[in-house]
Amino acid sequence: MANCLVAQSGGPTSAINASLAGVVRGAKNSKSFDKCLGALHGVQGLMNEEIKDLTDIDTKKLSLTPSMYLGSCRYKLPEYADAPEEYEKIFDILKKNDVDTFFYIGGNDSMDTVSKLSAYASAKDESIQFIGVPKTIDNDLCVTDHTPGYGSAAKFIATTLLEVSHDTAIYPIKSVTIVEIMGRDAGWLAGAAALARNDYNVVPHLIYLPEVAFNEDEFIEDVKDMIEKHGNVVVAVSEGIKDKDGVYITSSSATEDKFGHSQLSGTGKTLELLVKEKIGVKARAVEINIPQRTAGHMASLTDIEESIAQGEFAVEKAEEGMSGVMITIHRLSDIPYTTYLSTTDIDDTAGLIKHVPKKWINKRGNDVTDEFIQYVKPLIQGEVDLKYKDGLPDYMDISDLL
Amino acid sequence: MANCLVAQSGGPTSAINASLAGVVRGAKNSKSFDKCLGALHGVQGLMNEEIKDLTDIDTKKLSLTPSMYLGSCRYKLPEYADAPEEYEKIFDILKKNDVDTFFYIGGNDSMDTVSKLSAYASAKDESIQFIGVPKTIDNDLCVTDHTPGYGSAAKFIATTLLEVSHDTAIYPIKSVTIVEIMGRDAGWLAGAAALARNDYNVVPHLIYLPEVAFNEDEFIEDVKDMIEKHGNVVVAVSEGIKDKDGVYITSSSATEDKFGHSQLSGTGKTLELLVKEKIGVKARAVEINIPQRTAGHMASLTDIEESIAQGEFAVEKAEEGMSGVMITIHRLSDIPYTTYLSTTDIDDTAGLIKHVPKKWINKRGNDVTDEFIQYVKPLIQGEVDLKYKDGLPDYMDISDLL
Numbered sequence: 078m079a080n081c082l083v084a085q086s087g088g089p090t091s092a093i094n095a096s097l098a099g100v101v102r103g104a105k106n107s108k109s110f111d112k113c114l115g116a117l118h119g120v121q122g123l124m125n126e127e128i129k130d131l132t133d134i135d136t137k138k139l140s141l142t143p144s145m146y147l148g149s150c151r152y153k154l155p156e157y158a159d160a161p162e163e164y165e166k167i168f169d170i171l172k173k174n175d176v177d178t179f180f181y182i183g184g185n186d187s188m189d190t191v192s193k194l195s196a197y198a199s200a201k202d203e204s205i206q207f208i209g210v211p212k213t214i215d216n217d218l219c220v221t222d223h224t225p226g227y228g229s230a231a232k233f234i235a236t237t238l239l240e241v242s243h244d245t246a247i248y249p250i251k252s253v254t255i256v257e258i259m260g261r262d263a264g265w266l267a268g269a270a271a272l273a274r275n276d277y278n279v280v281p282h283l284i285y286l287p288e289v290a291f292n293e294d295e296f297i298e299d300v301k302d303m304i305e306k307h308g309n310v311v312v313a314v315s316e317g318i319k320d321k322d323g324v325y326i327t328s329s330s331a332t333e334d335k336f337g338h339s340q341l342s343g344t345g346k347t348l349e350l351l352v353k354e355k356i357g358v359k360a361r362a363v364e365i366n367i368p369q370r371t372a373g374h375m376a377s378l379t380d381i382e383e384s385i386a387q388g389e390f391a392v393e394k395a396e397e398g399m400s401g402v403m404i405t406i407h408r409l410s411d412i413p414y415t416t417y418l419s420t421t422d423i424d425d426t427a428g429l430i431k432h433v434p435k436k437w438i439n440k441r442g443n444d445v446t447d448e449f450i451q452y453v454k455p456l457i458q459g460e461v462d463l464k465y466k467d468g469l470p471d472y473m474d475i476s477d478l479l
Numbered sequence: 480m481a482n483c484l485v486a487q488s489g490g491p492t493s494a495i496n497a498s499l500a501g502v503v504r505g506a507k508n509s510k511s512f513d514k515c516l517g518a519l520h521g522v523q524g525l526m527n528e529e530i531k532d533l534t535d536i537d538t539k540k541l542s543l544t545p546s547m548y549l550g551s552c553r554y555k556l557p558e559y560a561d562a563p564e565e566y567e568k569i570f571d572i573l574k575k576n577d578v579d580t581f582f583y584i585g586g587n588d589s590m591d592t593v594s595k596l597s598a599y600a601s602a603k604d605e606s607i608q609f610i611g612v613p614k615t616i617d618n619d620l621c622v623t624d625h626t627p628g629y630g631s632a633a634k635f636i637a638t639t640l641l642e643v644s645h646d647t648a649i650y651p652i653k654s655v656t657i658v659e660i661m662g663r664d665a666g667w668l669a670g671a672a673a674l675a676r677n678d679y680n681v682v683p684h685l686i687y688l689p690e691v692a693f694n695e696d697e698f699i700e701d702v703k704d705m706i707e708k709h710g711n712v713v714v715a716v717s718e719g720i721k722d723k724d725g726v727y728i729t730s731s732s733a734t735e736d737k738f739g740h741s742q743l744s745g746t747g748k749t750l751e752l753l754v755k756e757k758i759g760v761k762a763r764a765v766e767i768n769i770p771q772r773t774a775g776h777m778a779s780l781t782d783i784e785e786s787i788a789q790g791e792f793a794v795e796k797a798e799e800g801m802s803g804v805m806i807t808i809h810r811l812s813d814i815p816y817t818t819y820l821s822t823t824d825i826d827d828t829a830g831l832i833k834h835v836p837k838k839w840i841n842k843r844g845n846d847v848t849d850e851f852i853q854y855v856k857p858l859i860q861g862e863v864d865l866k867y868k869d870g871l872p873d874y875m876d877i878s879d880l881l
Binding site: 089118142143144145148149150151232235236237239240241242243244246247248249254272273275276277278279280307336338350354363364366367368370371372373374375377454457458459460465466467468469470472474475476478479 | 491520544545546547550551552553634637638639641642643644645646648649650651656674675677678679680681682709738740752756765766768769770772773774775776777779856859860861862867868869870871872874876877878880881
């Protein structure tokens with residue numbers, strides 16, 4: 078028997094530790110591995126041999142802890158021809174630690190690393206297997222129905238929009254609140270704001286995604302129209318909206334700070350200034366910021382359970398001898414929500430971005446359709462059984478990283 | 480028998496509906512009132528006779544719904560000499576609706592209204608009673624130990640800082656994250672960030688409150704020092720920090736937008752630019768913004784229960800014939816946390832701001848002391864039993880306001 082090793086990379090989500098917990102649990106329950114090791118700080122930490130034994134970790138608590146328990150790196154492994162010594166070093170360390178399977182949980186760069194290392198293993202006839210377990214709050218990976226981490230981010234965003242609705246509704250005045258949501262290229266997160274709507278709540282009144290060219294005049298018209306109808310207007314907007322020439326709308330807001338440097342406002346702030354200037358009503362921008370990817374206290378139970386399952390499934394696929402694959406999820410139906418897990422060749426998703434389909438955006442380009450809502454709704458269902466200590470979430474100790 | 484009437488005013492908190500639920504429940508259980516009426520939009524809505532019957536409302540659900548179920552107003556009632564007709568109108572409407580007791584839940588302006596109306600009642604020998612039930616996330620009211628709404632805001636802020644710690648810890652690089660927290664005049668909310676610290680977490684590394692004159696050079700020194708020690712540094716800062724001349728530090732960040740208008744950056748953004756310029760490391764600002772006052776999903780059970788109790792207590796005091804008073808809470812001990820309710824003359828708190836005591840701030844002025852933490856800790860204890868529907872909090876229908 079040999080060991081397996083797991084690492085995490087890319088940006089945080091509330092579910093990436095659930096995938097880690099799934100790998101650890103799967104490895105422990107399998108008869109194929111002695112120990113489940115973890116490398117700190119992704120493949121960079123692996124090269125520094127920052128390795129710890131995860132076999133006896135509390136996987137329940139781990140699965141409910143946001144961000145990366147093992148830390149992360151933003152590192153694109155060079156092509157073999159450019160840095161053969163890095164590949165050799167990685168394989169030396171894996172062999173030294175008796176590792177025959179490497180699970181890499183992360184986004185596009187991590188999948189690229191899995192691709193390169195598995196190709197190298199084939200070329201050198203090395204028996205070490207490499208399996209990618211995806212995650213990204215952005216939900217913009219192809220082939221898979223959705224990505225671990227997205228459901229929890231969507232649940233936090235929709236909850237925040239619902240609470241913002243309660244907040245903005247109290248004064249009978251005209252005002253515009255612009256809520257800026259993450260998403261440079263795809264509108265999956267901003268679109269999830271639509272889930273805040275319910276029997277009584279119609280907020281957000283408008284939603285703008287990067288998939289549609291942003292038109293300033295139409296935006297002002299739409300906002301004026303909604304002010305007429307509702308008084309208090311709430312707009313959800315992707316940080317990544319661009320004009321018809323593909324230029325980020327924030328680029329129009331450049332100002333010079335007191336140090337003489339050019340500063341860009343955020344997207345929300347840019348629209349706030351536009352509304353104040355063109356309509357003359359009270360306006361403010363709210364950026365949901367870091368909490369949308371790290372608010373573990375509002376994680377989606379569905380997301381956490383699916384992430385654990387993908388980790389466990391990755392171990393099964395390793396036992397079947399697979400390498401150079403990424404775990405995928407496929408949907409059979411929305412109601413009842415039914416899915417199954419599978420794998421895809423790691424190169425099938427590389428570098429491609431899954432956008433919100435045009436047919437899931439309304440004609441005016443200022444809202445999502447019911448199809449979008451039916452797609453996201455199952456992903457935010459269920460609340461996690463998080464324990465609290467002294468009034469705060471009782472997360473895993475991350476003092477290794479602090 | 481007559482009716483009582485309740486209204487809400489000022490800015491949102493996660494507990495102001497719990498006080499409302501307490502008044503409704505108290506009125507229903509008392510033998511003194513036929514109906515419990517509610518005025519929409521505070522005393523302004525009362526003057527427009529926007530009144531609804533609250534007697535049979537679901538008080539459990541109401542108590543867990545953030546922001547104001549009845550809507551709000553920002554209205555300072557003029558002195559009687561300047562607008563006698565407003566006083567007469569209010570009393571006419573109260574009498575027409577057979578109201579003999581008016582409960583006003585709100586902040587300083589609401590307490591001022593209670594003061595003026597009860598004085599008018601005395602002067603005119605009217606028998607209508609006026610009782611103030613305080614709330615403010617700012618916790619800056621005098622006489623009372625703390626204010627309803629503060630504990631829930633503190634719990635959300637501390638949770639967010641803990642989650643930000645998990646988020647920022649993942650990369651082994653030098654970076655500074657500035658978290659901007661509400662509080663123009665007092666540092667109670669920013670200080671609550673210290674509660675994020677636990678067995679493993681030392682974030683936030685630095686805390687700046689409006690009670691201490693902000694010194695740019697010392698700040699840069701402190702941040703440099705923490706970068707040396709920790710790499711990733713997280714700073715919590717009140718939006719209201721000022722320099723030694725009492726000038727808001729944001730005033731140094733004025734830039735001109737593309738419309739030619741002067742724009743102030745937020746406090747966090749101002750410090751972000753300062754860190755980038757003077758230290759040259761990666762820096763970013765995160766503004767917690769609206770969610771800190773309206774994230775009902777992270778309300779403190781202690782805060783909600785105390786707010787309900789203050790509402791019920793207000794009804795008891797009305798039955799005893801009191802008028803022109805505000806409900807107060809007094810602490811007997813931190814451990815075990817023991818308090819009792821009382822009343823104070825409504826004019827005792829008017830216009831005064833309760834600051835964080837100097838002895839609860841460390842000597843360097845960049846952190847709070849253990850005494851501060853012991854004071855806040857009991858207020859964030861316990862989680863609410865919030866129901867969810869379709870994956871989101873199941874709050875009260877506020878379609879009257881939307």
